[in-house]
Amino acid sequence: MATFKEFRNNVKPNWCPGCGDFSIQAAIQRAAANVGLEPEELAVISGIGCSGRISGYINAYGLHGIHGRALPIAQGVKLANRELTVIASGGDGDGFAIGMGHTVHAIRRNLNITYIVMDNQIYGLTKGQTSPRSAEGFKTKSTPEGSIESTLSPLEIALSAGATFVAQSFSSDLKQLTALIEAGIKHEGFSLINVFSPCVTFNKINTYDWFKENIVNLEQFPDYDPTNRVTAMNKIMETNGMLTGLIYQNTVRKSYEDMITGFRQEALAKQDLSLSEEHFAKLVAEFK
Ligand SMILES: Cc1ncc(C[n+]2csc(CCOP(=O)(O)OP(=O)(O)O)c2C)c(N)n1
Numbered sequence: 398m399a400t401f402k403e404f405r406n407n408v409k410p411n412w413c414p415g416c417g418d419f420s421i422q423a424a425i426q427r428a429a430a431n432v433g434l435e436p437e438e439l440a441v442i443s444g445i446g447c448s449g450r451i452s453g454y455i456n457a458y459g460l461h462g463i464h465g466r467a468l469p470i471a472q473g474v475k476l477a478n479r480e481l482t483v484i485a486s487g488g489d490g491d492g493f494a495i496g497m498g499h500t501v502h503a504i505r506r507n508l509n510i511t512y513i514v515m516d517n518q519i520y521g522l523t524k525g526q527t528s529p530r531s532a533e534g535f536k537t538k539s540t541p542e543g544s545i546e547s548t549l550s551p552l553e554i555a556l557s558a559g560a561t562f563v564a565q566s567f568s569s570d571l572k573q574l575t576a577l578i579e580a581g582i583k584h585e586g587f588s589l590i591n592v593f594s595p596c597v598t599f600n601k602i603n604t605y606d607w608f609k610e611n612i613v614n615l616e617q618f619p620d621y622d623p624t625n626r627v628t629a630m631n632k633i634m635e636t637n638g639m640l641t642g643l644i645y646q647n648t649v650r651k652s653y654e655d656m657i658t659g660f661r662q663e664a665l666a667k668q669d670l671s672l673s674e675e676h677f678a679k680l681v682a683e684f685k
Pocket residue numbers: 445446447448449464487488489490491492495515517519520521522523528
């Protein structure tokens with residue numbers, strides 16, 4: 398069985414020293430080993446951003462896609478090869494700005510994919526612009542007088558979109574984060590794990606200390622029931638979206654793959670996609 402070290406490769410991350418993304422990389426590697434995966438059974442698909450580099454830093458199949466498109470690619474990979482465990486990953490800009498349309502539809506589609514968002518509440522790669530996750534009043538080069546837009550709440554959106562697994566964590570809490578990624582991988586459906594991941598270079602507001610002061614860990618509420626969607630929504634709102642832990646899980650709804658009927662039941666990689674002359678002629682006749 399592979400250990401977490403076997404999910405390491407020899408590529409040195411070029412993240413800034415202290416970037417929260419390092420711990421997320423470590424948590425993915427540990428979770429993959431803990432659930433008993435081998436590197437060739439895992440695919441990590443990422444978008445563009447500092448966070449998007451993660452697919453190059455894990456010893457597994459990987460694809461560093463285009464900005465905001467990690468999820469369409471990840472869904473294609475999963476549909477083509479159901480035996481792969483598929484993790485999609487990227488920044489809050491990638492998933493909640495340019496890619497938000499895909500995020501919502503991937504959530505409601507409910508393919509068996511784990512989506513880990515590295516939420517630093519800013520655009521890191523492009524040197525510090527305001528993101529939909531930035532707070533109102535947030536000052537950057539793109540909002541020099543402070544953002545006048547309201548902050549997007551991905552957890553509330555996920556619940557409204559019919560999510561079957563919603564969790565949130567903090568990159569410094571490696572134990573909680575690893576356990577949540579393990580649970581997300583085991584979940585039969587789409588799992589959203591939003592991870593607070595400080596950008597030490599450009600975000601001087603949402604720092605490690607700021608997160609430590611503001612996070613509300615669900616462990617404080619021993620009676621909390623993560624299967625109740627209404628209480629999940631209330632708790633997210635009560636804590637202003639700063640809740641960490643497993644917030645909601647629906648184990649009753651089947652995954653997309655489990656509901657597919659007809660010829661699509663078989664993964665594309667297992668189907669004979671060669672085209673006979675007879676089949677080709679039939680297709681041409683159909684579209685004449
Ligand atoms: C279609 C397109 N639009 C814009 C960009 C420029 N761009 C690259 S990364 C990025 C945002 C990065 O922020 P985020 O996704 O939060 O990731 P981070 O770098 O903070 O990890 C933008 C706007 C791009 N590469 N492609």
